[in-house]
Amino acid sequence: MDPLRSSFLFVFVFVAAIACAQNVTNSTYDPLHSLTWTTGNVFAGATMPYGMAKAVADVDSDSNQGGFTSEGGKVTGFSSMHDSGTGGSPSLGNFAFFPYANCAGDDVNGCTYPKNARKVSYVNNSVKASPGYFSIQLSSGVTVDMTAAHHTSLFRFKFSDSSNGSPLVLLDLTDLANSRQDNATIHVDGPSGRMTGSARFLPSFGSGNFVAYFCADFHGANIRDSGIFANSRASADVKDLKISRGINGFPLPGGGFIRFDSGSEPILARLGVSLVSSDRACSHAEAEIPEFDFETTQKGAVDAWRSKLSPVKVSTTGVSASLLTNFYSGIYRTMVNPQDYTGENPLWQSDEPYFDSFYCLWDSFRSQIPFLTILDPESVTRMIRSLIDTYTHLGWLPDCRMSLCKGFTQGGSNADVVLADAFIKGLKDSIDWDTGYAAVVKDAEVEPYDWSNEGRGGLDSWKALGYIPVQDFDYKGFGTMTRSISRTLEYSYNDFVISQIAAGLNKTADVEKYEARSSNWKNLFKPDQTSFKPNGVNTGFVGFFQPKYLNGTWGYQDPLKCSNTDLDPNSICSLQNTAGETFESSIWEYSFFVPHDQATLIYTFSGPAAFVRRLDYLHNQNITYIGNEPAFLTVFQYHYAGRPALSARRVHSYIPAFFSPTAAGLPGNDDSGAMGSFVAWAMMGLFPNPGQDVYLITPPFFESVSVTSPLTNKTATIRNLNFDPSYAAVFVQSAMLDGEVYTKNWVDHSFFTEGKGARADARAE
């Protein structure tokens, strides 16, 4: 609960913030010039911060969840909606365009319409990506570049073979996952070439379905003819199509096409998207990109990104270009998702903001949304209002949400942590905290009928027994009856953060109630549990969480099951019905997930030295996997045993070894920017324990870092005395905060809002 309960090995030394702020900025370094995102299923295309229109080339490779990947594959089209860094099925990818310099025999039926038949390779090294811009050359000779406004994308098709023929651009009523449902429609307006329509699709990691609308307009050459295609045939005589989902599981190709007299000038295709209506998609497009002006649209996106990244400045002295790219690219990715769909939510009437693509809060509660709280508190305030409004209208906070649909819950009700983190960090402006509090209390008290999509399961047992039993008797609500250990741990933490909001709202009785429940993690701790490796070697550690039945008898799960070293093909570790008692990780790793009571956990593990040995074993034996979010906090938990230098050393063992701006540079899916936020925090030298007013200090990867609070305009500065670009000297010897000797290994949120200055003197071991 209180990091101060542990003793600390170092002392700090401080200078005034204003004095050192001057030296921090390097005005010749432009972070936007070096961004890269070629890995981790990250969306690589053109978007505004939190933008709804996301334009990119879609490829057919196995990891095309975000549309494009650099691992190869053929381009199937150019679509306008995407998510970023997700796993599983590809997300969105709706309403792709596809260009032809001409059709064989000058006949529209000489072009190839179905996605699988038309796809084409691209020219290696032709891809260019920068904020608000993506460009690629197809092996067919067509070069396509694109930019985006908030709800509108703009594609520019350049035909190398422009001397002869009549270019054709098709618009496909499909998405990346071929999830289109029955009765998609398109109308093509002959004289103008405008295409409008809609289709119903499925979300990629959730329940239900959604309808997306589009409005396409073209510019740059005289229109020769236009019409629709169905399957492999097209006709300019038909302007309307309503198409079925498919036959025998085969998704039926269908959509519109437009042909032009000449391809000697680039042809611009503008696509507005909406989740409300085609009319709305058209009005977005007309308002946002009225003149088809590519450069102005691109400049709008670049300016928006520059402004969003501007609060963070680092000294570039001695720091490699690769590390700088790593850092700013990580920051960039935190603002690709979630997406701001305000005004685009057809599900309920409200004047509140509406954000979507919280994909998933299980990933982003840990460090991404806390990161945005320092960099972009205004947007986080709007996200919190959106989450609360979602509760108001759907009855529950989401744990995951995409494409207007409920996403699957992976563990606890972690929106509770998102709300608590914002609450204790003072986000107040127009947030209805009474309703916010009612929302988190409902998670803790009321079991939903379907807890695969919201809330928590097993609440009767939770309240009566103080743990989630393995093979629980739960007849009030239904969900995947696995993960009893990781759910117990997450519910404990969720209850703790509810107690934090309760304290701020003076709800004294609730503070006691939820603090008491927050210690439920203790009920699954089995002090005599041992852990052996598959080869029979004893890890030497005793005392692990174990599953427990309703009757109080212990069950058993190997503490190394589902760890990074578990090679057993029969280990099922995700949301399957046959999975075990920990979600996507091992009991070993979850052993450390008691973020609110490290003091008791350290005592439970036989004291600070034994705790440090166990953390070392977790990392050194590769039991943990830094490519999944539960690992994040374990990198820094040495702080709680009074060994912050070991956290610093551990950070450098993972960055850049596991996080670098290269093709295979991320250890796992970026998860909507969660990995990006880990890199950004770690390199800044602070790491949040979300839901608590705590940032754990390690030496930054830079001689200095400054962050200007967008709320107060005050600038917080962290300086590294004796900065060592080889990162041998990463052990803080002494520190100062605002000119006073500082002996804690953490700061609180006022560091950012009050613009404090920290200075640490780091030396080699």
Ligand SMILES: *[C@@H]1O[C@H](CO)[C@@H](O)[C@H](O)[C@H]1NC(C)=O
């Ligand atoms: C800025 O940097 C210069 C050169 O490293 C140094 O001499 C000066 O003291 C620094 N100024 C402040 C205010 O830290």
Ligand SMILES: *[C@@H]1O[C@H](CO)[C@@H](O)[C@H](O)[C@H]1NC(C)=O
């Ligand atoms: C592009 O690179 C990929 C992967 O290196 C290779 O398989 C492919 O043949 C290359 N394509 C061309 C057109 O050179």
Ligand SMILES: *[C@@H]1O[C@H](CO)[C@@H](O)[C@H](O)[C@H]1NC(C)=O
């Ligand atoms: C699709 O259209 C057909 C024919 O008009 C109609 O019978 C059917 O109910 C529609 N399906 C859906 C899901 O709306």
Ligand SMILES: *[C@@H]1O[C@H](CO)[C@@H](O)[C@H](O)[C@H]1NC(C)=O
């Ligand atoms: C500023 O950034 C530029 C471009 O990255 C670099 O060449 C220069 O060395 C940096 N200067 C300082 C003082 O960090």
Ligand SMILES: *[C@@H]1O[C@H](CO)[C@@H](O)[C@H](O)[C@H]1NC(C)=O
């Ligand atoms: C809680 O109580 C304190 C002390 O009485 C008071 O200052 C504060 O305004 C109260 N907060 C709320 C939200 O009622």
Ligand SMILES: *[C@@H]1O[C@H](CO)[C@@H](O)[C@H](O)[C@H]1NC(C)=O
């Ligand atoms: C408790 O329940 C488990 C699972 O049904 C069973 O294996 C065990 O024998 C029971 N223990 C007692 C003491 O009845």
Ligand SMILES: *[C@@H]1O[C@H](CO)[C@@H](O)[C@H](O)[C@H]1NC(C)=O
């Ligand atoms: C852990 O993984 C790294 C590579 O990522 C490897 O070099 C090291 O030998 C592994 N350690 C153990 C104990 O398996």
Ligand SMILES: *[C@@H]1O[C@H](CO)[C@@H](O)[C@H](O)[C@H]1NC(C)=O
């Ligand atoms: C911060 O600076 C901006 C731009 O100069 C200004 O509009 C805003 O009022 C300032 N906010 C505060 C709290 O000073």
